[in-house]
Amino acid sequence: GAVVSQHPSWVICKSGTSVKIECRSLDFQATTMFWYRQFPKQSLMLMATSNEGSKATYEQGVEKDKFLINHASLTLSTLTVTSAHPEDSSFYICSADPTGNYGYTFGSGTRLTVV
Amino acid sequence: LAKTTQPISMDSYEGQEVNITCSHNNIATNDYITWYQQFPSQGPRFIIQGYKTKVTNEVASLFIPADRKSSTLSLPRVSLSDTAVYYCLVGDFDNTDKLIFGTGTRLQVFP
Numbered sequence: 087g088a089v090v091s092q093h094p095s096w097v098i099c100k101s102g103t104s105v106k107i108e109c110r111s112l113d114f115q116a117t118t119m120f121w122y123r124q125f126p127k128q129s130l131m132l133m134a135t136s137n138e139g140s141k142a143t144y145e146q147g148v149e150k151d152k153f154l155i156n157h158a159s160l161t162l163s164t165l166t167v168t169s170a171h172p173e174d175s176s177f178y179i180c181s182a183d184p185t186g187n188y189g190y191t192f193g194s195g196t197r198l199t200v201v
Numbered sequence: 202l203a204k205t206t207q208p209i210s211m212d213s214y215e216g217q218e219v220n221i222t223c224s225h226n227n228i229a230t231n232d233y234i235t236w237y238q239q240f241p242s243q244g245p246r247f248i249i250q251g252y253k254t255k256v257t258n259e260v261a262s263l264f265i266p267a268d269r270k271s272s273t274l275s276l277p278r279v280s281l282s283d284t285a286v287y288y289c290l291v292g293d294f295d296n297t298d299k300l301i302f303g304t305g306t307r308l309q310v311f312p
Contacts (some may be wrong), residue, residue: 092244120299129288130245130302179244181300189235190300192244 088114088184092193099170099200107165107196109136109180115160116182121153124177124195136163136180170200205289210307219276221306223289226270231293234265234272239286239305248287249274276308284310 089112099105109119117138122130134155135143142155152174154166167174181192206224213219225234233252237245249256251263251272262275276283288305 090244122302129304132299132301135299177242181244189247189250191247195242195244197242 088112088191090180090182090191090193092180092196094196095194096197097199099198101171101200102169104166104168105170105198107167107178107180107198109163109165109182109193111161111182111184111191114182114184116163116184117160119157119163119180119182120190121155121163121165122179122181124179130179133165136165138163167198170198172200174198175200205291205303207287207289207303207306209304210309212309212311213279214311215280216278219279219283219308219310221274221276221287221289221308222271223274223291224271225289225291228269228291229293232269232291233293234263234269235290235292236261236263236274237288237290239288245288245302279308279310281310281312284308 091110091112093108097105119136121133123133124130132145133148136155136157138157138160144150152168157163177195177197179195181190183190233250235250236248238248239245249258249261249263251265253265256263264273286305286307288302290300
């Protein structure tokens with residue numbers, strides 16, 4: 087089946103540094119990918135919609151200068167957390183729909199810890 | 202996108218059938234109903250999707266009444282490995298439509 091690969095699985099970084107998370111569609115093309123953030127015991131919160139060849143669309147309250155999204159090709163979207171702070175520590179997940187039939191596939195997630 | 206309401210949590214025992222109901226009173230004509238399962242520290246996994254009546258696959262069944270204002274995910278004979286959070290989503294999901302997750306239902310299966 088369709089696979090969305092997300093790397094790294096976990097990352098620890100120091101405050102003030104930047105971290106890049108990659109999301110790849112392995113066997114399909116994705117003009118649109120979605121980025122979520124999830125805090126412990128909470129639901130997924132949509133951060134932004136990544137669009138191949140154009141600017142990402144951010145949800146209300148999400149700082150676009152802090153969470154940089156690049157969708158450089160039909161199989162790769164990246165999320166860069168800039169100047170990370172401990173409050174950015176969270177579980178980040180990407181997703182895409184390989185079929186157009188509403189069966190969205192999710193990456194395995196990235197656990198970010200900022201110390 | 203239609204708002205959904207689910208129980209926050211449910212408990213069950215191994216071997217029992219579990220039914221999780223989701224309310225979506227404002228569902229639109231073109232909306233589909235989709236259920237996802239999420240284990241800790243993993244991305245959600247698609248379980249089942251339906252538009253009306255009943256849908257069954259190797260994992261679960263989805264029951265949707267005629268008015269489509271609710272739906273019930275049925276998990277037959279649950280095991281400990283079914284302990285997870287289950288999300289009900291409703292929307293006209295073309296492949297550019299965003300998925301908005303509600304609170305989900307935390308299912309705990311006991312031995």
